[in-house]
Amino acid sequence: MKLALVYTCLKVNDICSATQFLRDILGFEEDKFNLDVFDGGLVFTNGEHHKIVLVECAEEVQNPTILLLTNDCIRDYHSLLDKGIRFTKTPDYTDNGLIAEFLDPFGNCYCLLEERNYKLN
Amino acid sequence: MRIYKELINKNTITSGTLNRVSATVDEQNYSFKIIFSGHQDFLIGNREIRLYPDSFILLAPGTKYLSRVDSDEPIKTLSISLTQTFVSDFLESNYMNSNCLTAYKNAEAQLPIQTIYPFKGDMWFNIMNLQTQLHKDQNNEQLVNEYLSHVLINYYRLYHEEVQVKFGNLNFARNSTKKEIFGRLMLAKEYISNNYNQKFKIEDVASASCLSATHLMRTFKLAYGLSAYEYLTLVRLSRAQALLKEGKYSINEIVMLVGFESVSSFISLFKSSFSHTPLKYKKLIHQKTA
Structure with missing residues (x-):
């Protein structure tokens, strides 16, 4: 059996603002494909295999940290700073690579990771 | 450009x-x-x-x-x-x-x-x-x-x-001695790095760093945790790694260019240092950059 993880579900109580954040700040595009599994959910993609599903819910929900991969953490950190994003952790070095953390306007935590294979370089 | x-x-x-x-x-x-x-x-x-x-x-x-x-x-x-x-x-x-x-x-x-x-x-x-x-x-x-x-x-x-x-x-009592010896060890490292693909003796490294051969061997190991010869092997492997990244040379050419005497010892040393054989490493690097 070979299973693949494709969707990350993000519960928000203001789907319009969350859509704006994903589209205008993070550069995701809305996928016209709808998922019956998440009634009323909006699917967002940035051309990669993995997708985000926004699901509206009545109350405030604390979502788990969302991990975004990048090929240049410093460039994207700088670009998000320019867009007014507040970083809770500036780019710093870990065994997996360069990592920075920021919050969206609803308090969800995003992790920006540039994976680095130190064995090859 | x-x-x-x-x-x-x-x-x-x-x-x-x-x-x-x-x-x-x-x-x-x-x-x-x-x-x-x-x-x-x-x-x-x-x-x-x-x-x-x-x-x-x-x-x-x-x-x-x-x-x-x-x-x-x-x-x-x-x-x-x-x-x-x-x-x-x-x-x-x-x-x-x-x-x-x-x-x-x-x-x-x-x-x-x-x-x-x-x-x-x-x-x-x-x-x-x-x-x-x-x-x-x-x-x-x-x-x-x-x-x-x-x-x-x-x-x-x-x-x-x-x-x-x-x-x-380095475990010298006086800081000034420690600094002096460390400066000379840096010269020894640079000599090895400059001449990594040549044949040279420990006496040549000692002379370039103004230390006796015995003193050099003892203090080099103390500071860097490896012998001058082991350091030379690391330099050769690192240069081989850079040449593999460049992608211009065959494995046999690289062995000669970096000063190893045998292909088999190069392959086994490379694998133990970088977890991949040289050929596999070359393929991985070029897949990444493709």
Whole structure:
């Protein structure tokens, strides 16, 4: 059996603002494909295999940290700073690579990771 | 393509190619010198440092040196020059709270900075990303300064690992003796690095570093945790790794170029150091960059 993880579900109580954040700040595009599994959910993609599903819910929900991969953490950190994003952790070095953390306007935590294979370089 | 970028804060970055050139320079800033193929010589007083693509040099303000490229084939170079103000502002800044600089800040001894450092790990990744941005020709000074601050983070971490820790391993009672011996060991390392593909004896390294052979062997092992011969093997493997990345040479040619005597011992040493055989490593690198 070979299973693949494709969707990350993000519960928000203001789907319009969350859509704006994903589209205008993070550069995701809305996928016209709808998922019956998440009634009323909006699917967002940035051309990669993995997708985000926004699901509206009545109350405030604390979502788990969302991990975004990048090929240049410093460039994207700088670009998000320019867009007014507040970083809770500036780019710093870990065994997996360069990592920075920021919050969206609803308090969800995003992790920006540039994976680095130190064995090859 | 030559790229020259001077920022408002007077930091400069020059990327281009050099062949058959010799120039005397009176360095005013902190200058990182990196090459991506071939080799470049730096003569600082009586000291000669040969730079290869697996290493970089940091030159301090006030250094007078002769830079020389002997080859007809152009070599790709990158020079990053940081003003003394930029470096001192960095040392006062929040960047110093980065998780990898705690050890550097806690070390007491201020030691010479001018030597060869491995061009690997985070320094390599950040410089490659900086190069990509420079070639996009986007005039975003703040972003470039962000990269430059990270180059300093990477440098100070390397300085801690390569200089402060090794210096601390020497067990001489007097600090002045310790500094003197450490300076000579740096010369020994540079001699090995410059002549890695030649046949030489431990006496040659001892003579270049003004130490007796016995004293050199004992103190080298004490500081670096490995013998001079083991260090030579590491240098040869690292040069082989850089040549594999370049992708121009066959494994057999690389074995000869870096001074190994047998292909089989090279393959097994390479695998034990980098977890992959040379051929598999070459394929992985080229898959990544394709």
